[in-house]
Amino acid sequence: MIKHIVRQDPKEPKFVQIVSEISTLGSNRTLLQLPAWRPGRYELGNFAKNIKGFKVYDHSEKELNFKKISKDCWEIETNEVAYFYISYYYYAQQPDAGACYVSNEMIYLNPVHCFMYVSGRIEEGHQVKFEVPSDWKIACQLPINGMELSAPNFDALADSPVFVAAQMQHHSFSLNQTNFHFWFVGGEYPVLERLAADTQKYAAWQTNLFGELPCKDFHFMYLLLPTVFRHGVEHMDSTVIAMGPLAELGNEDVYHDFLAISSHELFHLWNVKRIRPVELLPYDFTKENYSRLGYVYEGVTTYYGDLALWLSGVWNWEQYSASLSGDLSKHLNNEGRNFYCVAESSFDTWLDGYVPGVPGRKVSIYTEGLVAALVADVMLIEATNGKKRLHDVMKVLYERTWNQGVGYTQEMYQSILEEIAGISFSSYFSELIEGKGHLENCLLESLFKLGLSAEKQVDVTGIVTYRIVKFMNPTISQAQLFDFWSQSH
Ligand SMILES: [Zn+2]
Numbered sequence: 062m063i064k065h066i067v068r069q070d071p072k073e074p075k076f077v078q079i080v081s082e083i084s085t086l087g088s089n090r091t092l093l094q095l096p097a098w099r100p101g102r103y104e105l106g107n108f109a110k111n112i113k114g115f116k117v118y119d120h121s122e123k124e125l126n127f128k129k130i131s132k133d134c135w136e137i138e139t140n141e142v143a144y145f146y147i148s149y150y151y152y153a154q155q156p157d158a159g160a161c162y163v164s165n166e167m168i169y170l171n172p173v174h175c176f177m178y179v180s181g182r183i184e185e186g187h188q189v190k191f192e193v194p195s196d197w198k199i200a201c202q203l204p205i206n207g208m209e210l211s212a213p214n215f216d217a218l219a220d221s222p223v224f225v226a227a228q229m230q231h232h233s234f235s236l237n238q239t240n241f242h243f244w245f246v247g248g249e250y251p252v253l254e255r256l257a258a259d260t261q262k263y264a265a266w267q268t269n270l271f272g273e274l275p276c277k278d279f280h281f282m283y284l285l286l287p288t289v290f291r292h293g294v295e296h297m298d299s300t301v302i303a304m305g306p307l308a309e310l311g312n313e314d315v316y317h318d319f320l321a322i323s324s325h326e327l328f329h330l331w332n333v334k335r336i337r338p339v340e341l342l343p344y345d346f347t348k349e350n351y352s353r354l355g356y357v358y359e360g361v362t363t364y365y366g367d368l369a370l371w372l373s374g375v376w377n378w379e380q381y382s383a384s385l386s387g388d389l390s391k392h393l394n395n396e397g398r399n400f401y402c403v404a405e406s407s408f409d410t411w412l413d414g415y416v417p418g419v420p421g422r423k424v425s426i427y428t429e430g431l432v433a434a435l436v437a438d439v440m441l442i443e444a445t446n447g448k449k450r451l452h453d454v455m456k457v458l459y460e461r462t463w464n465q466g467v468g469y470t471q472e473m474y475q476s477i478l479e480e481i482a483g484i485s486f487s488s489y490f491s492e493l494i495e496g497k498g499h500l501e502n503c504l505l506e507s508l509f510k511l512g513l514s515a516e517k518q519v520d521v522t523g524i525v526t527y528r529i530v531k532f533m534n535p536t537i538s539q540a541q542l543f544d545f546w547s548q549s550h
Contacts, residue, residue: 062187063188065081065176065190066190079149079176080148085142088139092137092179093134093179093180095109096347104410105411108133115149119145157303158284158303169284171294173346176189178215202221203218221299236268237274243257244283247286247287252310267328270550271331278298279298280300289306292304297334328362331463332362335459337462337468351411353471355407356430359426360427367381368381372549373549389504392428392504393527394525395425396421399497400422402495402496436493436504440489452550461477475487511542512532513530
């Protein structure tokens with residue numbers, strides 16, 4: 062068991078101080094590893110750059126020798142000691158949904174950034190104790206005892222963001238056997254009752270899709286910011302969502318955007334936290350974990366985040382089609398779709414997945430993945446005359462991965478699509494997923510089958526957008542397919 066203490070040091074107000082007690086298990090040298098990236102953002106973060114003042118000492122405070130053997134691995138000489146301590150300052154001034162932030166009023170950590178494990182002992186348990194004023198509150202998906210968290214292994218610790226704050230707004234409700242919690246730091250959330258009512262609707266809809274909610278408690282951890290901001294990160298039984306500006310969170314548009322990001326993150330509870338590509342199971346925190354399946358773990362999630370809001374009745378057709386039009390405009394306006402396939406863009410998130418990149422070079426796993434998911438859904442509905450759709454594929458994928466303790470491959474995803482649709486998906490994969498420039502035609506064709514079209518609009522500044530509109534007189538088959546697509550379940 063590694064025991065960590067986290068505290069604030071008035072002399073270093075932008076850092077948290079971390080002290081860890083580690084057993085040597087009789088070894089002459091112990092390797093300490095800090096992660097190089099965090100799940101949810103598939104690029105190197107190199108968190109070791111945020112560490113200063115690294116020290117190692119024994120129980121009598123005698124310093125021990127150490128040297129770094131890679132950018133984020135420390136080798137400690139641990140001859141003749143049973144335990145040793147490390148102490149360092151971690152820079153915590155990044156108030157987004159996936160990093161760390163400290164102020165006079167709060168400590169917010171994503172442990173994957175700032176805690177180490179012993180190389181070869183990733184299964185060892187961790188305890189984290191916060192030395193903060195006794196009236197502060199704490200929120201985290203891990204078991205909590207006072208101001209202490211306990212994690213059965215490093216994966217669980219790394220996946221568990223924590224808020225520790227003087228002020229924290231809390232609200233909870235239950236759905237089936239699961240307690241949902243809202244935790245707000247940074248200010249008072251203005252439309253709590255409305256949020257709770259709408260969350261119940263889309264969460265019930267998503268649960269119905271997968272057939273179960275596989276956690277006892279789920280925590281929406283909201284970091285409310287004074288400036289314009291929108292970022293969310295998924296975890297096993299929680300999500301952190303950073304959103305602003307606080308003063309506008311009650312405004313209609315911002316409220317619906319808040320719902321959209323929350324619904325997306327909740328869908329990840331199943332899709333990527335439990336339905337995991339084989340390359341990401343288990344995570345290797347020391348280096349790139351390449352996967353070509355981002356169109357499933359982000360694309361299908363992006364498709365269902367909004368679809369759940371529409372089909373659960375939180376959004377009407379105008380709201381859903383406006384959001385979908387925005388995504389399709391991103392796709393149709395990106396020249397990169399002719400040079401790059403969505404599977405490659407998934408592989409290359411490790412290269413430049415989270416920056417605009419060279420003009421016209423690449424596509425997004427979110428946008429292209431959403432389009433691919435929509436096309437697959439329409440293919441399934443059409444092939445089965447509305448009896449099956451992508452919902453059924455995701456449910457079976459969940460049952461055959463999470464329930465069996467295995468990850469999935471592209472072959473497995475394809476075979477489930479084919480099994481449920483009763484038709485071949487080989488050209489879907491060769492052209493849409495691994496090919497270039499085909500997605501646009503398939504998208505327009507899928508829209509046509511639903512009695513929809515993407516109407517081109519050019520504003521006075523020359524910016525081109527596309528708006529999804531319904532045909533005035535759809536054919537019987539178009540109207541029927543649209544009915545199947547828009548049925549709740
Ligand atoms: Zn996502």
